[in-house]
Amino acid sequence: MPSYTPMIQQYLHIKAQYPDAFLFFRLGDFYELFFDDAIKAAQELEITLTSRDAGGDERVPMCGVPYHSAQGYIEQLIEKGYKVAICEQVEDPKAAKGVVRREVVQLITPGTLMEGKGLSDKENCYLAALTPFADGTYGLAYADLSTGEVRLTLLSSWEETANELHAIRARELVVSSDSDDGWVRELKERFAATVSYEDEAAWRDEWDRVAGHVGQEKLRSTLARLLHYLVRTQKRRLDHLQPAELYQVDQYMKMDRHSKQHLELVETVRLKGRKGSLLWLLDETVTAMGGRLLKQWLDRPLVNREEIERRLDFVETLKAAYFERQELRSGLRSVYDIERLAGRISYGNANARDLVQLKKSLLEVPALRRTVGALPLSEAGRLAERLDPCEELVELLERSIQEQPPLSVKEGNIIKDGYDQRLDRYRDASRNGKAWIAELEAKEREATGIKSLKVGYNRVFGYYIEVTKPNLPLVPEGRYERKQTLANAERFITPELKEKEALILEAEEKSIELEYELFVAIREQAKQYIPRLQTLAKAIAELDVLQSFAAVSDERRYVRPQFSTERVLAIQGGRHPVVEKVLGTQTYVPNDCYMDREREMLLITGPNMAGKSTYMRQVALTAxxxxxxxxVPAERAVLPIFDQVFTRIGAADDLAAGQSTFMVEMLEARHAIVHATQNSLILFDEIGRGTSTYDGMALAQAIIEYIHDRIGAKTLFSTHYHELTALEETLPRLVNVHARAVEENGKVVFLHQIAAGAADKSYGIHVAELAGLPSSLIERARCLLAEWEQSTPKREAAESSVRSPQADEEDAPAKTGGQAGGRPPSRAAGERKERERETVVEQLTMFPDLAPAPVETSLSQKEKKVLAALKDLHLLEMTPLEALNKLYELQKLLK
Known part of the structure; x- marks a missing residue:
């Protein structure tokens, strides 16, 4: 280092303190980067790499970005997961002895963004601290620095912690430096987050405002780690941090990341985009604050019925009050992001336009408050009280800040006339001086006769009189002093002009300096209102989400759900909300779903593309x-309150983790089976298809039996293993339903209706034909299918060890020693099913039309005619030949 110049030595000394960050080193109007930082930044930012003499034997690599446009370059690096240390001059160069003193004033990281394109309006930007403890628990604290939100929880296992990390999508994770390398690698790869280190975890009294109510030491130390990191990187007071919200994951419906992905709650599976997700459908919010809160609510559905009903009451009131809802939407459209504006004010980087946006937002609050307060709902009155208009702050901003100020706070024209007497005096001197300049120009033109004479100004020479060369002979001698020669003109000054120039420039300079001082003082006064502004922001966000629910529900004909304490799930005319929006209400086919204590499991069969997965998803999305x-999207809906939702739908592998599609399927199934309770909802789609037929069927049946006998959760299980439909006779709480399809002229028609009973065919070849596979291939498949169907008796014998046989009281003991699929067969299966259907109809007092449809509803007109003919036959009165002929006729009719 001694061989380098003093400036480069200073750079290296500061860089050593921030080895994992790009050091933006301020030199004049540029931020410069040197050595490896320069090489890497030039590649990432696609800027020119140069070099400079640094006093050593070789020139050192260098690149730089202009100070005024640095924000865009910083955002590019942050978006790629890097950190940027901003190093500024912290003393006046005129007063410096030797190299100007420089210090890092802020470390910008992916989790500490306060502004710029890297912040999405309707998404939080979380920084999280994670602490593993010896007893297997994990402390998790996370904050959005841009809004001041802080949350804190203690988690019982790594699996639970991983689910929570996936839910919050933290951009940066803070851990101790002695963390296991393998664990840190998993954090980076699994959660796509930047990992940073902080070892200090001691509590400071100054943080009692944020978490004085937190008594558990594990949580305090985890939060202290987060706050130490924030203080160390941001190097300023963080007065806008809100009191930490302490929560437990059991307060909300639990959904692991796979379930959220399969249900496409916030993004689609294929394109990873917002469009096509449930969030996309429900988001009719008109403020950024409401958009962020909606996503939080969707990530964490409630399990507290009282709180759910409170929200539903508000939605019902707003849904009925169309004109009031439109007034609210109109007012909310003029409300800016108060939460983030408060953060910028506290942070000290709010400009005058931010304060104008805040004022305009606050001016909308009184009207919002009146509209909400007039709603016929007690909860509306409580919400209206939280809509604080902050009149004193509005008055301050109204009389102080210009309506259209510049972006920069150091260029003047920010403060209104009349706010400060000193500023008014400076402005008067400046304005009068400029008027005098204009008068001077007119007077000199008349005195000299030079019509093109003009008085101009630039920063180098100040004010001057410019005369073109053809008019130089007209310049009066002795009164003009030559200042500058141009190609086509000469510039002059006069003693009078020099005197006035000094007065004008002094007034302008002092005016700009004073305006900045006044603006900073106003911003400091606004800081006092931050707690009130944050309370207001939360109230506006809640109001925005509730009106969004009301708007969507009104537009799409949704109904208010009712909740059952008797484990009844009764949905009449249920629809998949997103599919319905894409297809249109005229195209979408609604379906019913009924489950209770006697019908805990629905075994769903039917062909691909018939709507089984959509049906399963719509039940979960409704809940x-x-x-x-x-x-909810239905004609009527009664639901239990589910503590958890598990979904295993679709095929996906995880090659990076060395997991095949089938392994992923089994892991997701295990997660549901291990964690589900009687109050959970399980959706299993085609479990077991990733292995051989017998393996898959055996696993599927074992899983069904385990859930039925040991868990008792509400379960929708779709399968192409038609042999499993026999389980209806041996599992008392399992019922067969199927997705209807009919075959017409050799073509399959999907009806997208769910009916009672089991499907008879899978129509796989028909689906392949629809997909456009070669006709020769399709014909070959049909031939093979016909050959295999002819050998069905042999296959059935081979499969008897896997599937449960039909309940047959005479044959079962002889075949299985009294066991059917590992359990005693029912003694009166047909009678039990008939009694069950009668009970269902009796229980549906609320929905008399929700009784399960009889099997006949799934038959075509031809099939119904054949059944009717069969019923009318008197076989005992017919000869064998007559019976055979009649059977031939009926079969011919079916064909």
């Missing part, structure tokens, strides 16, 4: 929408 406090 989730109900528990976030939104109306």
């Amino acid at each position: 989730i929408m109900a528990q976030i406090g939104c109306f």
Whole structure:
């Protein structure tokens, strides 16, 4: 280092303190980067790499970005997961002895963004601290620095912690430096987050405002780690941090990341985009604050019925009050992001335009408050009280800040006339001086006769009189002093002009300096209102989400769900909300779903593309929408409150983790089976298809039996293993339903209806034909299918060890020693099913039309005619030949 110049030595000394960050080193109007930082930044930012003499034997690599446009370059690096240390001059160069003193004034990281394109309006930017403890628990604290939100929880296992990390999508994770390398690698790869280190975890009294109510030492130390990191990187007071919200994951419906992905709650599976997700459908919010809160609610549906009903009451009131809802939406459209504006004010980087936006937002609050307060709902009155208009702050901003100030706070024209007497005096001197300049120009033109004479100004020479060369002979001698020669003109000054120039420039300079001082003082006064502004922001966000629910529910004909304490799930005319929006209400086919204590499991069969997965998803989405406090896509709906939702739908592998599609399927199934309770909802789609037929069927049946006998959760299980439909006779709480399809002229028609009973065919070849596979291939498949169907008796004998046989009281003991699929067969299966259907009809007092449809509803007109003919036959009165002929006729009719 001694061989380098003093400036480069200073750079290296500061860089050593921030080895994992790009050091933006301020030199004049540029931020410069040197050595490896320069090489890497030039590649990442696609800027020119140069070099400079640094006093050593070789020139050192260098690149730089202009100070005024640095924000865009910083955002590019942050978006790629890097950190940027901003190093500024902290003393006046005129007063410096030797190298100007420089210090890092802020470390910008992916989790500490306060502004710029890297912040999405309707998404939080979380920084999280994670602490593993010896007893297997994990402390998790996370904050959004841009809004001041802080949350804190203690988690019982790594699996639970991983689910929570996936839910919050933290951009940066803070851990201790002695953390296991393998664990740190998993954090980076699994959660796509930047990992940073902080070892200090001691509590400071100054943080009692944030978490004085937190008594558990594990949580305090975890939060202290987060706050130490924030203080160390941001190097300023963080007065806008809100009191930490302490929560437990059991307060909300639990959904692991796979379930959220399969249900496409916030993004689609294929394109990873917002469009096509449930969030996309429900988001009719008009403020950034409401958009962020909606996502939070969707990530964490409630399990507290009282809180759910409170939201539903509000939605119902707003849904009925169309004109009031439109007034609210109109007012909310003029409200800016108060939460983030408060953060910028506290942070000290709010400009004058931010304060104008804040004022305009606050001016909308009184009207919002009146509209909400007039709603016929007690909860509306309580919400109206939280809509604080902050009149004193509005008055301050109204009389102080210009309506259209510049972006920069150091260029003047920010403060209104009349706010400060000194500023008014400076402005008067400046304005009068400029008027004098204009008068001077007119007077000199008349005195000299030079019509093109003009008085101009630039920063180098100040004010001057410019005369073009053809008019130089007209310049009066002795009164003009030559200042500058140009190609086509000469510039002059006069003693009078020099005197006035000094007065004008002094007034302008002092005016700008004073305006900045006044603006900073106003911003400091606004800081006092931050707690009130944050309370207001939360109230506006809640109001925005509730009106969004009301708007969607009104537009799409959703109904208010009711909640059952008797484990009844009764949905009449249920729809998949997103599919319905894409297809249109005229195209979408609604379906019913009924489950109770006697019908805990639905075994769903039917062909691909017939709507089995959509049906399963719509049941889950209906439950989730109900528990976030939104109306649901159905004609009527009664639901239990689910503690957890598990979904295993679709095929996906995890090659990076060395897991095949089937392994992923089994892991997700294990997660549901291990964690589900009687109050959970399980959706299993095609479990077991990733292995051989017998393996898959055996696993599927074992899983069904385990859930039925040991867990008792509400379960929708779709399968192509038609042999499993026999389980209806041996599992008392399992019922067969199927997705209807009919075959017409050799073509399959999907009806997208769910009916009672089991499907008879899978129509796989028909689906392949629809997909456009070669006709020769399709014909070959049909031939093979016909050959295999002819050998069905042999296959059935081979499969008898896997599937449960039909309940047959005479044959079962002889075949299985009294066991059917590992359990005693029912003694009166047909009678039990008939009694069950009668009970269902009796229980549906609320929905008399929700009784399960009889099997006949799934038959075509031809099939119904054949059945009717069979019923009318008197076989005992017919000869064998007559019976055979009649059977031939009926078969011919079916064909």
